[in-house]
Amino acid sequence: MESYYEKVLMVGKRLISLIALALNLDDQFFEKIGAFHSPMSFLRLIHYPGELSASDNGNFGASAHSDYGMVTLLVTDGVPGLQICREKDKHPQHWEDVHHVDGAFIVNVGDLLERWTNCLFRSTLHRVLAVGQERYSVAFFCDPHYDCVVECLESCCGETSPPRFPPIRCGDHLEERIRTSYASK
Numbered sequence: 001m002e003s004y005y006e007k008v009l010m011v012g013k014r015l016i017s018l019i020a021l022a023l024n025l026d027d028q029f030f031e032k033i034g035a036f037h038s039p040m041s042f043l044r045l046i047h048y049p050g051e052l053s054a055s056d057n058g059n060f061g062a063s064a065h066s067d068y069g070m071v072t073l074l075v076t077d078g079v080p081g082l083q084i085c086r087e088k089d090k091h092p093q094h095w096e097d098v099h100h101v102d103g104a105f106i107v108n109v110g111d112l113l114e115r116w117t118n119c120l121f122r123s124t125l126h127r128v129l130a131v132g133q134e135r136y137s138v139a140f141f142c143d144p145h146y147d148c149v150v151e152c153l154e155s156c157c158g159e160t161s162p163p164r165f166p167p168i169r170c171g172d173h174l175e176e177r178i179r180t181s182y183a184s185k
């Protein structure tokens, strides 16, 4: 498990350095601001039981949400259920199945990257339907260092697109998101 964590963290860092290049930044930008110095990244091993139960909250193994951090690298066993909504502000929402590709990660953009990029990268709204079939997944949440300050990148704002979010410390954001998601249950 530790070796998987180390390897998937390397993939996450590489992906973030490519995202930095796409944002006209130095590929080591996030490394240099200390995002990966003792990151709060973690793995979650998830088992969805095959039987539908009252706790499925209707028909959901996981109800609609976006992940809190930078990016999530997800591996599943191929059992369907995961869906995304591309245009999360549009109503009614349109949900699409995410098809399994052997040997590939599913990458979800997280809320911190949305804040950093002033919504140029939107965080992925997703959910897992309970399909009455047992399902396993492993999610790697690539989250920066607790004290890393997330503020609109210069390349993502201008006169016509001012920053939409105030700067926030990564740890404060994650704690607030965890608090509000558990308070609403």
Ligand SMILES: O=C(O)CCC(=O)C(=O)O
Pocket: 044, 046, 062, 067, 074, 076, 082, 126, 128, 136, 137, 139
């Ligand atoms: O199990 C999945 O496919 C997704 C899990 C998920 O969205 C999460 O743990 O945040």
Ligand SMILES: [Fe+2]
Pocket: 065, 066, 067, 126
């Ligand atoms: Fe998620």
